[in-house]
Amino acid sequence: QLQLQESGPGLVTPSETLSLTCTVSGGSISSSSHHWAWVRQPPGKGLEWIGSIYYSGKTYYKPSLQSRVTITVDTSKNQFSLKMISVTAADTAIYYCTREENSSSDSWGQGTLVTVSS
Amino acid sequence: QSALTQPASVSGSPGQSITISCTGTSSDIGTYKYVSWYQQRPGKAPQLMIYEVSNRPSGISNRFSGSKSGNTASLTITGLQAEDEADYYCSSHTIVNTLPYVIFGGGTKLTVL
Numbered sequence: 001q002l003q004l005q006e007s008g009p010g011l012v013t014p015s016e017t018l019s020l021t022c023t024v025s026g027g028s029i030s031s032s033s034h035h036w037a038w039v040r041q042p043p044g045k046g047l048e049w050i051g052s053i054y055y056s057g058k059t060y061y062k063p064s065l066q067s068r069v070t071i072t073v074d075t076s077k078n079q080f081s082l083k084m085i086s087v088t089a090a091d092t093a094i095y096y097c098t099r100e101e102n103s104s105s106d107s108w109g110q111g112t113l114v115t116v117s118s
Numbered sequence: 119q120s121a122l123t124q125p126a127s128v129s130g131s132p133g134q135s136i137t138i139s140c141t142g143t144s145s146d147i148g149t150y151k152y153v154s155w156y157q158q159r160p161g162k163a164p165q166l167m168i169y170e171v172s173n174r175p176s177g178i179s180n181r182f183s184g185s186k187s188g189n190t191a192s193l194t195i196t197g198l199q200a201e202d203e204a205d206y207y208c209s210s211h212t213i214v215n216t217l218p219y220v221i222f223g224g225g226t227k228l229t230v231l
Contacts (some may be wrong), residue, residue, distance in 0.1 A: 037220075039164075046121070047156070047164065047207050049220040060120050096163055103152040103211035103220050104169040109161050 002027040003110035004097050012091075012116050014089040018084040022109060023095030030055040035100040036080045038071065052100055053080055053115045078097075087116045089096075121145070122208055122223035130198045130228040138226045140191040140208030146221055148189040150191045152209075152211035155184055155193045159226075168193060195228075203230045 003016055008020035022036070029036060037052035051061035053071045065084075073080040084091060094113050098105035119124055125143040130136040140147065140155075147153055153171045156164035166175050168184035171191065181196045192211070208223040 010143040011201060045210075046225040049209070049222060051219070060217070060219055063217055066217075079196045100220075102170060103150075103209070104166060105156075105164070106166045106169070106175060108165070109164040 002099065002107045002109065004012050004099065004107060006095060006097050006109045006112040008083075008112060008114070010022065010113060010115060012087055012114060013118055014116055015086055018082070018087050018091060018114055019081075020082045020095055020097075020112065020114070021118070022080050022082075024078045024080075024099075029050050029080065033101055037098045037100045037105060038082045039096045039098055039108075040091075041096070042093045050082065050084075052068075060088055092116045097098065119145065123211060124208060124223040126224070126230065127227045128135040128167055129231055130195075131231045132198050132200065134198050135194060135196040136198060137195075138228070139195045140193070140210075140223045142189050142210055142221070144189060144192070146189075146212035147186060147191050150211040151186075152227075153184070153186055153191045153211045155182075155191075155206045156168065157202075157204045158207065163186075163209065173204070192202045193207075197231055200230050202227055211212055 003025045006022045012018045035052040038050040054061045070083045094111040096111045097109045099107040155168040156165040171186045172184045206226045213221045
């Protein structure tokens, strides 16, 4: 059974960098059928797709976030990661990592709350 | 790129049927078959209910169905049950300026009366 688990700091200082890692277990991140994505949800608000990566390293980003976001993959550790620079309070959200197939997320991590505050 | 448009809330009584709409444009729902629906209960991660417009993942009740017409996708739930009370989100593949990505709707809160 595939499981995804987010990890990283729960508190980030404004203007600093948010860094999260998703560890995949019960399946290979090198699957040719899937992409691996990050989705966030501000408290009490809707879902926002951030970006995704293929095991080869090919990335896709939401245009409005592209200048601040980098997603990387480490196939040796079965992990992928998110970095977001220059964060503000508007980046406070629950961050989910997901497995995607044809733009549909069929497996989700439990989510991790990241608060941007000084 | 604006979010897909969903009604903020819908409601129905147990046993009834409801439909949630999701309106996009010719750049997303109107062109691509990659429309999905998610159910999210309070404090939980979203769960995929429908993919590629009308397909159900294994384990999802056949009371849930999806369809698409033009730029609008719909999720229909028949035989409403109390456990269906949740937030529902649609999403679609889109390409803007040659860049592919995924766009979500704003979400619909379903209340079972």
